[in-house]
Amino acid sequence: MADGSTINFPALVLNADFRPLSYFPLSLWSWQDTIKAVCLDRVSVLSEYDAEVHSPHQTFRLPSVIALKDYVPSARKPAFTRFNVFLRDNFSCQYCGDQLPTQDLTFDHVIPRCKGGRTTWENVVTACGICNLRKGPHLPHSINMLPRQRPVRPTSWQLQDNGRAFPPNYLHESWRDYLYWDTELES
Structure with a gap:
C-alpha cells in the first residue's frame, strides 16, 4: 500500500506500563513513525490493522496499538496553560x-x-x-x-484522569481495551 490510503492508520501509543502516554490529547503516532519505531526495536506491537505496507524487501502489517519498551515518566507538574x-x-x-x-x-x-x-x-x-x-x-x-x-x-x-472523560472522535476497536480498562463491562 504505497498510496495515501495509509493516512488513516494511527497507532495508539502506550507507555511501558501499558497505559496511554496521554489521554487528552490521545497519544497517537502516524503509521510512518510507528513502523520506524518497530524497525528500531523501541516498541512492542500489541495489535495490528489488517492493512499492510511494503518495502522492496519486506511487508509490514500496520500496528494499531504499540507499547514503548522503556518507561517514560510523566511530568510531575503540568504546564500552566x-x-x-x-x-x-x-x-x-x-x-x-x-x-x-x-x-x-x-x-x-x-x-x-x-x-x-x-x-x-x-x-x-x-x-x-x-x-x-x-x-x-x-x-x-x-x-x-x-x-x-x-x-x-x-x-x-488528575489531568489525565479528566481527559479520559473526553474520548476522541475516532477510536479504533483495538484501542478500547487499553483506554478504558477500569470501566464496567457490559453483561
Missing part, C-alpha cells in the same frame, strides 16, 4: 456549570488582577463569556459568584 485549566475544570464554567466547547470558554481570575490577583493555578478558573463579563472586576463573595470548585494546581494524573 489555558487548555490545562479547561481540562482541570472539565471544560465547564466554574460559575454556572455549563460544559462548553473550548472556543466558547475563557478563564477568569477569581481575585481580579486589578485587585492584586495573580495568574496562577490557584486563582484562575474556567468561565463562559457571560459569567466572565458578569463577574468582571468584582471579588466573588461581593457579588455571590463563588467558583463551584476551589482552583488548585492539578497533578498530571
Whole structure:
C-alpha cells in the first residue's frame, strides 16, 4: 500500500506500563513513525490493522496499538496553560456549570488582577463569556459568584484522569481495551 490510503492508520501509543502516554490529547503516532519505531526495536506491537505496507524487501502489517519498551515518566507538574485549566475544570464554567466547547470558554481570575490577583493555578478558573463579563472586576463573595470548585494546581494524573472523560472522535476497536480498562463491562 504505497498510496495515501495509509493516512488513516494511527497507532495508539502506550507507555511501558501499558497505559496511554496521554489521554487528552490521545497519544497517537502516524503509521510512518510507528513502523520506524518497530524497525528500531523501541516498541512492542500489541495489535495490528489488517492493512499492510511494503518495502522492496519486506511487508509490514500496520500496528494499531504499540507499547514503548522503556518507561517514560510523566511530568510531575503540568504546564500552566489555558487548555490545562479547561481540562482541570472539565471544560465547564466554574460559575454556572455549563460544559462548553473550548472556543466558547475563557478563564477568569477569581481575585481580579486589578485587585492584586495573580495568574496562577490557584486563582484562575474556567468561565463562559457571560459569567466572565458578569463577574468582571468584582471579588466573588461581593457579588455571590463563588467558583463551584476551589482552583488548585492539578497533578498530571488528575489531568489525565479528566481527559479520559473526553474520548476522541475516532477510536479504533483495538484501542478500547487499553483506554478504558477500569470501566464496567457490559453483561
